[in-house]
Amino acid sequence: xxxxxxxxxxxxxxDVDRVRHDFPILSRPxxxxxxVYLDNAATSQKPEAVIGAITxxxxxxxxxxxxxxxxxxxxxxxxxxxxRQAVQQFLNAADVQEIIFLRGATxxxxxxxxxxxxxxxxxxxxxxxxxxxxxxNIVPWQILCEEKRAHLKVAxxxxxxxxxxxxxxxxxxxxTKIVAVTHVSNAxxxxxxxxxxxxxxxxxxxxxxxxxxxxxxxxxxDVRALDCDFYAFSGHKVYGPTGIGVLYGKAALLEAMPPxxxxxxxxxxxxxxxxxxxxLPFKFEAGTPDIAGxxxxxxxxxYLNDLGMNNVAxxxxxxxxxxxxxxxxxxxxxxxxxxxxxxxxxxxxxxxxHPHDIGTILDQDGIAVRTGxxxxxxxMDRFGIPATARASFALYNTRDDVxxxxxxxxxxxEVFA
Amino acid sequence: MTELRELYQEVILEHNKAPRNYRRPDETNxxxxxxxxxxxxxxxxxxxxxxxxxxxxxxxxSGCAISKASASMMTQSVKGKTRVEAAHLFEQFHSLVTGRAxxxxxxxxxxxxxxxxxVSAFPARVKCATLAWHTLQTALxxxxxxxxxx
Numbered sequence: 001x002x003x004x005x006x007x008x009x010x011x012x013x014x015d016v017d018r019v020r021h022d023f024p025i026l027s028r029p030x031x032x033x034x035x036v037y038l039d040n041a042a043t044s045q046k047p048e049a050v051i052g053a054i055t056x057x058x059x060x061x062x063x064x065x066x067x068x069x070x071x072x073x074x075x076x077x078x079x080x081x082x083x084r085q086a087v088q089q090f091l092n093a094a095d096v097q098e099i100i101f102l103r104g105a106t107x108x109x110x111x112x113x114x115x116x117x118x119x120x121x122x123x124x125x126x127x128x129x130x131x132x133x134x135x136x137n138i139v140p141w142q143i144l145c146e147e148k149r150a151h152l153k154v155a156x157x158x159x160x161x162x163x164x165x166x167x168x169x170x171x172x173x174x175x176t177k178i179v180a181v182t183h184v185s186n187a188x189x190x191x192x193x194x195x196x197x198x199x200x201x202x203x204x205x206x207x208x209x210x211x212x213x214x215x216x217x218x219x220x221x222d223v224r225a226l227d228c229d230f231y232a233f234s235g236h237k238v239y240g241p242t243g244i245g246v247l248y249g250k251a252a253l254l255e256a257m258p259p260x261x262x263x264x265x266x267x268x269x270x271x272x273x274x275x276x277x278x279x280l281p282f283k284f285e286a287g288t289p290d291i292a293g294x295x296x297x298x299x300x301x302x303y304l305n306d307l308g309m310n311n312v313a314x315x316x317x318x319x320x321x322x323x324x325x326x327x328x329x330x331x332x333x334x335x336x337x338x339x340x341x342x343x344x345x346x347x348x349x350x351x352x353x354h355p356h357d358i359g360t361i362l363d364q365d366g367i368a369v370r371t372g373x374x375x376x377x378x379x380m381d382r383f384g385i386p387a388t389a390r391a392s393f394a395l396y397n398t399r400d401d402v403x404x405x406x407x408x409x410x411x412x413x414e415v416f417a
Numbered sequence: 418m419t420e421l422r423e424l425y426q427e428v429i430l431e432h433n434k435a436p437r438n439y440r441r442p443d444e445t446n447x448x449x450x451x452x453x454x455x456x457x458x459x460x461x462x463x464x465x466x467x468x469x470x471x472x473x474x475x476x477x478x479s480g481c482a483i484s485k486a487s488a489s490m491m492t493q494s495v496k497g498k499t500r501v502e503a504a505h506l507f508e509q510f511h512s513l514v515t516g517r518a519x520x521x522x523x524x525x526x527x528x529x530x531x532x533x534x535x536v537s538a539f540p541a542r543v544k545c546a547t548l549a550w551h552t553l554q555t556a557l558x559x560x561x562x563x564x565x566x567x
Contacts, residue, residue, distance in 0.1 A: 353482070354456075354480060354481035354485075355456075355457070356456045356457070356480075357483070360421075360542060361421060361425075364418075364421055371456065372455045372456050372457060373457060377454070380457070385457075386457025386458075386479060386480075387457035415422075415425050416425075416430065416482070
């Protein structure tokens with residue numbers, strides 16, 4: 001197989017000050033203050049490389065793909081398929097046909113619930129998820145279970161926000177048809193031991209879908225080493241544009257699944273009597289795809305490869321440790337999510353102050369955090385709180401950003417003193 | 418800090434800390450629930466309405482300082498008022514927090530509630546300030562649905 005992407009050079013130093021110059025929005029003041037963007041788990045900012053790639057596509061290459069005989073169409077098709085190969089290599093998938101372009105992780109999970117789920121889950125069967133899932137990895141399964149009169153089983157989490165593995169293993173039963181689990185929790189930052197969880201599921205012949213939306217920006221992901229059956233992520237959380245996401249699926253599973261949406265592109269021939277579906281991955285890509293989005297995602301992955309995913313992970317790990325210590329040291333702060341393994345996310349509550357008020361006061365100083373339930377209401381219920389304030393980190397965040405956040409939280413306390 | 422102080426005025430912070438009428442009245446004949454799930458503001462308003470008059474009002478629940486203080490001060494200002502008077506107050510309050518009140522406007526009716534004028538500089542917080550009022554309106558109309566201002 002040809003290698004389009006250079007394997008990451010992981011020896012060079014990671015220079016966050018230099019990296020910050022790659023992101024135009026970071027020089028934009030907010031409320032007259034320097035932007036301290038700590039809402040990366042919602043969406044990340046985009047480097048010039050991504051913005052430029054999208055602009056170049058629309059200025060120089062724009063055409064529809066896979067059907068034109070003309071020059072531009074061929075170029076656009078090549079660019080789109082090169083993006084697919086980039087994703088394949090980024091995830092270390094065995095084959096490029098295992099990479100399906102969709103709108104995002106949400107659509108990817110819905111696809112699997114609608115196709116694999118509908119054909120494999122029947123009355124009395126079970127779908128197993130965990131108590132820390134994002135709504136997008138709960139609702140599609142809930143609807144499937146309602147429709148099929150199946151049961152949605154939920155593996156509980158402990159007070160640190162870690163899955164209780166013994167309970168998880170015990171919930172894997174003869175009726176379990178699929179496991180759907182997040183790699184990294186968007187509300188708690190917990191990194192799940194998914195390799196081990198996949199082993200447990202595979203030991204009883206149950207396939208596993210991994211929601212990787214919060215993992216891909218922070219960790220090196222190798223779908224073959226994990227041996228997951230499906231892996232979903234969104235481009236916009238990993239420095240790419242909105243509107244593009246990926247479903248990885250093992251070829252044998254994808255081959256056997258019925259199509260999701262139908263129309264153009266996903267067929268190989270249509271008569272009024274019968275339609276023959278296209279081969280993978282096109283079978284799951286009805287209609288004109290987000291070509292610019294795929295090209296933007298390609299640029300984002302190349303950008304990450306150039307920096308070195310291990311360098312990024314090391315920088316963020318250091319930052320999260322620093323932030324955890326600094327924020328936890330503020331009297332009245334309670335961290336929500338204190339798992340041993342965490343990535344990217346610092347969720348907290350402040351005694352006597354509602355998270356929404358924290359968010360407004362921080363915003364006045366240019367600090368962008370997310371407040372609310374983070375589309376994980378069951379997690380909030382588990383910890384007996386209505387909401388948290390969440391600071392989430394990206395490769396361009398600095399210890400200065402953390403210091404500003406800490407000053408901001410102290411100001412919140414002043415206002416509410 | 419000025420805009421923040423305008424938003425989080427002392428009176429608001431004080432009502433947040435020690436909300437008034439934070440109870441379920443002994444006698445209630447209508448109630449309604451207000452819930453903004455995204456921010457987690459969740460209140461129930463209890464009313465004792467006799468004829469056309471709000472004889473007693475209380476509330477329970479949790480939420481941000483703006484939503485809680487607004488609920489607290491609302492209960493004070495509508496107690497003893499008629500339905501029409503309460504509706505009129507809501508109208509004035511709504512204009513105030515959305516910044517649509519005339520600059521020379523007459524806020525004499527809403528009195529103390531003018532402390533919420535700072536909300537208009539924070540459009541994202543209007544839904545917090547008005548949640549209790551919308552819930553009151555629903556309770557008075559005898560509707561069953563859960564109110565949301567998101």
